[in-house]
Amino acid sequence: MELAKLTQLNEERRARRAVILLTDLGDGSSRIVREGEKLDGELGEAVAKAFRSGKSGTIEADGRTLFMNVHVPPARIVVIGAVHISQALAPMARIAGFDLEIIDPRAAFATPERFAGVGLYAEWPEEVLRDRPLDRYTALAALTHDPKIDDFPLTAALQAGCFYVGALGSRKTNARRRERLVAGGLSEAQFDRIAAPIGLDIGASSPAEIAVAILAQIIAALRQRDLSGALPGGAMAEA
Amino acid sequence: MERGMDTSSGANDPGDELAVAEAWKKAGRDVAVATVVETWGSAPRPVGSHLVIDDEGNFEGSVSGGCVEGAVVTDAMEVIESGRAKMLEFGVADETAWRVGLSCGGRIRVYVEKIA
Helix, strand or coil, X not given: CCHHHHHHHHHHHHCCCCEEEEEECCCCCEEEEECCCCCCHXXXXXXXXXXXXXXXXXXXXXXXXXXXXXXXXXXXXXXECCCHHHHHHHHHHHHCCCEEEEEXXXXXXXXXXXXXXXXXXXXXXXXHHHHCCCCCCEEEEECCCCHHHHHHHHHHHHHHCCCEEEECCCHHHHHHHHHHHHHCCCCHHHHCCCECCCCCCCCCCCHHHHHHHHHHHHHHHHHCCCCCCCCCCCCCCCC | CCCCCXXXXXXXXXXXXXXXXXXXXXXXXXXXXXXXXXXXXXXXXXXXXXXXXXXXXXXEECCCCCCCHHHHHHHHHHHHHHCCCEEEEEECCCCCXXXXXXXXXXXXEEEEEECC
């Protein structure tokens, strides 16, 4: 592969665009195919299928042996709330390979000292998400306990089809949240996709343990989701 | 293994092998990229995984979780030398298993190419 092609591939990946690197295993030549690009014949079918499934693999097409390396955007976690749990979740998520960013309009919480090296926005979610919209490759965890901060991004995440949506708070808190968000226009079925109380039920007690429970639940939602392109179903009904 | 979404880190991350390959090459080093193109059985790293190698044998990433990296690095240095890509195969059925087999019992094919 030429350096120019490698550079272009990395640019596409940084911009969160889905691409496939096609390598001819016979002569070593390669090309980059963007999602949505139309290719003819057997190759076109195989490429479309690979974008849907996200699975890399070797295919025989049009008399050639080709390796398709599928690069779909890295899964991202958006955390609402620069709280103690987020301080533990940020390094854990990075080790597990997720991009992570934190939004909290309370400037006293969202300080670089508490979140060194983390993408941090000390602004209202309404403002941040206008410039950095949520997408299907994003998980949203709402951790402030404050409806004024959490409610908007929860609704936005469900509407954007985020592969995971979770919210901190007791069952009672969540019942009140249901009343508010359904009154605000969400359907009951949409609301049911919210994992609340957040995190797998592992008896987590400290903020770091709760961060493990949340990260595990996000990984489960990512790896066990429907690959047909449909939106994920109720994430972790038992949680 | 289903990989609908890539959790390999963002392209600026030190754990991102393709970003490492680009950075090394741009720093003037000779670089080869090894890629898992096929797996059978319980292979430790999924198809699409990378190992990046330079002409001094430095490497980043993993194609087998540590089982055969040593052999891949040796072959990669030959690929850097010759400029010709190579297909490697490792597994219990292979006679090299004696020396560098996959203890998990799987088989993998690894494509090694030079960044030109």
